[in-house]
Amino acid sequence: MEKTLDLKYTYTxxxxxxxxxxxxxxxxxxxxPNVVGLCADLIGSLKMGAFQKEFPERFFQVGIAEANxxxxxxxxxxxxxxxxxxxxxxxxTGRVYDQIRQSVAYSGKNVxxxxxxxxxxxxxxxxxxxILEDLGMMKMLPHMTVINPCDYNQTKAATLALxxxxxxxxxxxxxxxxxxxxxxxxxxxxxxxxxxxxxTDVTIFATGHLVWEAVVAEAMLREEGISAEVxxxxxxxxxxxxxxxxxxxxxxCAVSAEEHQINGGLGDSIAxxxxxxxxxxxxxVGVLDSFGESGTPTQLLExxxxxxxxxxKAAKKAIARKG
Amino acid sequence: MExxxxxxxxxxxxxxxxxxxxxxxxxxxxxxxxxxGLTEYFVALFFKxxxxxxxxxxxxxxxxxxxxxxxxxxxxxxxVLARSGYFGVEELGTFRKINTRLQGHPATExxxxxxxxxxxxxxxxxxxxxxxxxxxxxxGDDKLVYAVMGxxxxxxxxxxxAAMYAAHYKIDNVIAAIDYNGQQIDGPTEKVMxxxxxKAKWEAFGWEVVEIQKGNDMEPVLAGLADAKSxxxxxxxxxxxxxxxxxxxxxxxxxxxxxxxxxxxxxxxxNALGQLKETLGDY
Numbered sequence: 001m002e003k004t005l006d007l008k009y010t011y012t013x014x015x016x017x018x019x020x021x022x023x024x025x026x027x028x029x030x031x032x033p034n035v036v037g038l039c040a041d042l043i044g045s046l047k048m049g050a051f052q053k054e055f056p057e058r059f060f061q062v063g064i065a066e067a068n069x070x071x072x073x074x075x076x077x078x079x080x081x082x083x084x085x086x087x088x089x090x091x092x093t094g095r096v097y098d099q100i101r102q103s104v105a106y107s108g109k110n111v112x113x114x115x116x117x118x119x120x121x122x123x124x125x126x127x128x129x130x131i132l133e134d135l136g137m138m139k140m141l142p143h144m145t146v147i148n149p150c151d152y153n154q155t156k157a158a159t160l161a162l163x164x165x166x167x168x169x170x171x172x173x174x175x176x177x178x179x180x181x182x183x184x185x186x187x188x189x190x191x192x193x194x195x196x197x198x199x200t201d202v203t204i205f206a207t208g209h210l211v212w213e214a215v216v217a218e219a220m221l222r223e224e225g226i227s228a229e230v231x232x233x234x235x236x237x238x239x240x241x242x243x244x245x246x247x248x249x250x251x252x253c254a255v256s257a258e259e260h261q262i263n264g265g266l267g268d269s270i271a272x273x274x275x276x277x278x279x280x281x282x283x284x285v286g287v288l289d290s291f292g293e294s295g296t297p298t299q300l301l302e303x304x305x306x307x308x309x310x311x312x313k314a315a316k317k318a319i320a321r322k323g
Numbered sequence: 324m325e326x327x328x329x330x331x332x333x334x335x336x337x338x339x340x341x342x343x344x345x346x347x348x349x350x351x352x353x354x355x356x357x358x359x360g361l362t363e364y365f366v367a368l369f370f371k372x373x374x375x376x377x378x379x380x381x382x383x384x385x386x387x388x389x390x391x392x393x394x395x396x397x398x399x400x401x402x403v404l405a406r407s408g409y410f411g412v413e414e415l416g417t418f419r420k421i422n423t424r425l426q427g428h429p430a431t432e433x434x435x436x437x438x439x440x441x442x443x444x445x446x447x448x449x450x451x452x453x454x455x456x457x458x459x460x461x462x463g464d465d466k467l468v469y470a471v472m473g474x475x476x477x478x479x480x481x482x483x484x485a486a487m488y489a490a491h492y493k494i495d496n497v498i499a500a501i502d503y504n505g506q507q508i509d510g511p512t513e514k515v516m517x518x519x520x521x522k523a524k525w526e527a528f529g530w531e532v533v534e535i536q537k538g539n540d541m542e543p544v545l546a547g548l549a550d551a552k553s554x555x556x557x558x559x560x561x562x563x564x565x566x567x568x569x570x571x572x573x574x575x576x577x578x579x580x581x582x583x584x585x586x587x588x589x590x591x592x593x594n595a596l597g598q599l600k601e602t603l604g605d606y
């Protein structure tokens with residue numbers, strides 16, 4: 001179906017966002033000798049192997065001990081290092097929430113918590129290895145910056161941007177091959193939303209893998225004569241409220257799209273912003289109070305409605321609710 | 324490293340105990356028991372053994388570092404930091420009160436000089452100390468990292484993750500201590516959750532273990548620390564098993580978990596202060 005659509009962004013290659021992290025980390029290591037890596041027995045999954053090979057003295061295999069990894073990383077900042085920790089998103093957040101809270105966020109430590117296999121699209125491993133609550137947990141922590149880039153290029157750019165960002169940060173990415181549709185040498189400004197497509201009838205705020213689905217949805221809506229604005233919210237926190245309010249002031253309604261629980265995710269952050277400043281209809285595309293399950297990424301996105309078709313439906317609903 | 328006599332160090336211990344009791348009494352909240360038990364060890368570190376800079380730098384390059392994992396001993400640490408010049412002694416009177424830098428458990432958010440990591444939720448401190456120790460090696464800094472944990476805290480799994488890691492990476496510039504007083508909030512550790520043979524456990528994890536049988540007697544504490552130091556730099560992390568008595572120095576507080584987390588009344592404070600030599604000025 002995508003092939004027949006007049007897409008504003010196209011792709012020639014698919015690649016996983018985690019490879020953007022791995023390649024970004026390697027480049028970060030070359031640029032800054034203070035960058036160190038830690039991994040809890042998932043070097044291959046996190047694509048940290050190239051960094052480990054080039055900088056063995058700056059890489060620490062921690063074993064299956066995520067709590068210790070977070071503490072070690074916090075301690076390493078005290079001598080001026082910039083630690084990047086790597087494991088699956090579930091074990092990066094829920095498993096070590098208290099360690100992150102006390103030793104990293106409350107202590108104001110410059111630790112970058114890097115999390116792969118976030119959301120549903122880990123697929124076949126099922127709910128124990130997926131997580132749909134991580135954005136909520138991390139954004140609730142004071143001092144924590146939360147980033148969820150949309151493709152390989154943006155994940156690489158985000159990784160490099162974090163090296164020069166002082167303070168605790170959570171960087172979320174995924175496993176499946178995904179369209180590379182953003183520029184290779186893009187500027188990544190933490191906290192600055194990226195308006196990807198201009199529109200007038202509805203704003204689609206999307207993050208992570210769902211940004212691509214929003215690009216597809218925009219073309220589908222355009223075929224029906226509906227003008228959608230697509231804004232890439234790669235930084236969930238701090239949220240670019242100015243960009244959100246400016247867009248909704250123009251379009252009058254919005255859709256949020258994310259690979260996360262509806263409770264506590266990007267949509268809730270946008271809802272808070274709107275309700276405090278300019279109440280407007282908002283429809284959520286996300287997972288409704290459910291764990292994931294086994295399946296291919298495509299099957300799961302369809303089953304849980306995290307796709308362009310569902311964004312289109314939500315957009316029409318939001319437009320219909322406009323006063 | 325300071326040249327203080329045993330007598331001078333003991334005087335400081337008495338004053339620090341008085342500080343702790345006044346702090347906890349002043350706000351009617353805090354944890355006096357373990358603070359009184361660990362006093363000799365803290366005073367030995369901060370007034371004798373450690374090379375440290377009271378013109379505080381968070382990075383701690385070129386100085387020995389100290390990490391407190393069992394953060395409820397905060398009153399003791401604050402008193403020792405103040406008495407060694409990190410901040411004014413009068414500030415101890417703000418302990419646990421609104422708008423204070425002396426939070427109930429140590430925090431960096433309030434910016435108190437000497438504190439490099441928050442602690443209080445147990446089990447996390449050794450991991451942090453190991454990270455700092457590894458970075459000292461990376462930075463070519465030959466100073467040591469000290470950490471203190473509680474014995475009840477050994478029930479936290481993260482401690483053993485850290486223990487395994489330290490031996491695997493041969494982190495031999497760290498001296499971790501366990502305050503082995505045998506008590507925790509709900510009672511004796513052997514009743515709450517028996518630790519069995521801690522020495523054998525740490526040795527099995529690949530650590531050198533030094534025992535200080537009289538942790539409330541300055542001479543054996545200094546001797547034990549000298550032993551521990553002599554074992555650093557030899558490829559293994561070093562643990563001090565420090566036998567102390569909770570509430571040491573005040574007869575009605577000693578040896579019971581009752582004073583883990585309660586404050587003395589006016590009469591109890593007067594009684595306790597009477598038992599502790601008045602050698603230095605109160606805050």
